[in-house]
Amino acid sequence: MDELDRSILDVLRRDARTPYTEIAERVGTSEGTVRNRVERMNEDGVIERFTVATRTGNIKAMIEVGVDVAVDTTEVADRMAEWDEVDFVWQVSGEEDIVLVVDAADTRGVNALITQAREMDEIVSTTTRLILDERR
DSSP, X not given: OOHHHHHHHHHHHHOTTOXXXXXXXXXXXXXXXXXXXXXXXXXXXXXXXXXXXXOOSOEEEEEEEEEOTTSOHHHHHHHHTXXXXXXXXXXXXXXOSEEEEEEESSHHHHHHHHHHHHTSTTEEEEEXXXXXXXXX
């Protein structure tokens, strides 16, 4: 991956629906080059998915999860990634091991996810942070 790929990704991160012609103009190359590079990054797994960000009035939160030291954190993260309302699962360094980024209809939905995490034998702690504002 070179600087041109990074520039293309910067545009797509802000709006994955940006037309290739507009990306080409912004990064100073041709539309065909952008198209080929996006396809290659998609095939190589650099681009994992294209997604939609919404402003639905839902409650967004980060649920930080501590996992028992004797447990495979990756396996726990994979299971949590399947939960409804979970947008992202990050394995992180620091006091906590996993961060769930969630988008729930209301605080009851967030609380249900916290309860679901706490009911897992592998989980030793949770900390929740409501997301109050978001910038791109």
